[in-house]
Amino acid sequence: MASIDYYFGTISPWSYLAGSRLEEIAQKHGASITYKPLDLLQLFDRTGGVRPASRHPSRMEYRAQELPRWADHLGLPLNLKPAHWPVNMAPSSYAVIAAQQAGGGDLAGLVQGFLRACWAEERDISDDAVIREILAAHGFDAGLADSGLFVGAETYGRNLEQAVEVGAFGSPFYVVRDSGQRFWGQDRLDFLDRHLASL
Template identity: 60%
Template sequence: MAQIDYYLAVQSPYVYLAGTRPAEIAARHGATLVYKPLDVVQLFPRTGGKVRAERHPSRNDYAAQDRARQARKLGLKFDDPPLFGAVNPAPAAYAVIAAQAAGGGDLPGLVAAIGRAMWAEGRDISDDETLRPLLVAHGFDANVADRGMLMAAETYAANLEEAVSRGVFGVPFFVVGDRKFWGQDRLDDLDLHLAGKL
């Protein structure tokens, strides 16, 4: 059985655009999908990238147009910039890590709901008032992140180090063995690879 290591940042617009498709692809091929939330702001400078504020305006203008196009293609509401775009994403990342460790709920749905909360619903993904109801709605205990906070913080940091060592430089990023797929617009390639066609 193949394992897909899914490196993501919960606040990324491209992770929001990916939605539950990574999980659907994994299920179609009997693969295991392992979510690896990380600090993408720390990832960029360590792998030759720049955070958005440091990029040339022409790059940011193009990216904004492209994100809006992709959202329309996918039928997703997309508020750019989001109302709470500058919040600390760590609490939401910890919630995902703790929920994955606990098991038993709808993790793909939780990740998609966190993205939707930020990019379509104007909600603060660093706030317990946002995260606890999302955890419960997707079959997890509302306190799972509190109980697993130390483990989640350690895993969050370890995921960054692992990502750097494996050649990950952006999100969403999928690694299957030694094959790498970067971006929500490469999910079809991931699907074809798992089918043995690419």
């Protein structure tokens, strides 16, 4: 069974646009997914990327065209300028890490729930009440928002180091552990699908 490491930032619009396609592909091929939320801005800093606030206007103008194009193509609602962006990714990331360790709920739904809250629902995913609500909505104990802080912080930092080590540099970033093949971006999911079919 193939194993996919999924590196992402909980405020990444491109991870939001991936929707449930990763999970559908993994299920189709009997592959497992390990969710690895990380500090996306630090990943940019560590791997030669540029934070959005510092990007050239032409790049940001193109982004402002491309995101709505993809959202329309995929049939997903998108607010190009969400009320709560950027926000601190750590609290929602800690919640994902704690939920993955605890099990028992819909982890894929939780991840998408945070992304959707940011990009389609105008909610602040760094707010404790929002985090608790999204945890509970996906079958997890809302108390994980508190109890998972220590392990979450430790794993969050480790995820960043691992991302740099395996050559990840953006979000979403998918690494097939068995083959070492890397796929950057929600627009590369078809290639991931084809790769898993070849294993």
